[in-house]
Amino acid sequence: PTKEALLAAVLERRDAEDAERQHLGAPPGLDVLRQLVALAEHNVRHPGIVDLYVRLAAEAVGRDHPAHAYFERHYREARDLTVRSFRALAERGELREGVDPDLAGLGFIALMDGLQVQWLTMPDEVDPVAALRAHLRTLLTVDL
DSSP, rough: OOHHHHHHHHHHHHHHHHHHHHTSSOOOHHHHHHHHHHHHHHHHHHHHHHHHHHHHHHOOOTSSSSSSSHHHHHHHHHHHHHHHHHHHHHHOOOOOTOOOOHHHHHHHHHHHHHHHHHHHTTTTTOOOHHHHHHHHHHHHHHHO
């Protein structure tokens, strides 16, 4: 019905393709985190869709925005996936002592999105993939 709704549908399709390509339906744990880093690598090669995502995400914070429901669902699913992965890592002793899996999951998704904004703004100064890898090294007791 609106341009924003159409753009949200484009992002939904992108999410489905990303999930299939990156095997994001894998059991929670290290493989999921590896695939999310691989997704960041993929995104760096496709700045147009990242730009659309970032712009629409900012516009959709209002509950009355046509894409608000998409982003609410997207963030809930992304957080759930990463939280479950960090919990699985904690159970296996692969998460550093004192790291809260719930906060680690929330922080990882926030970092991914924040890095995208900074990368789009200053692509020659920000390497989202290197930053994600470095962050995960501070959380994990195993190599990524």
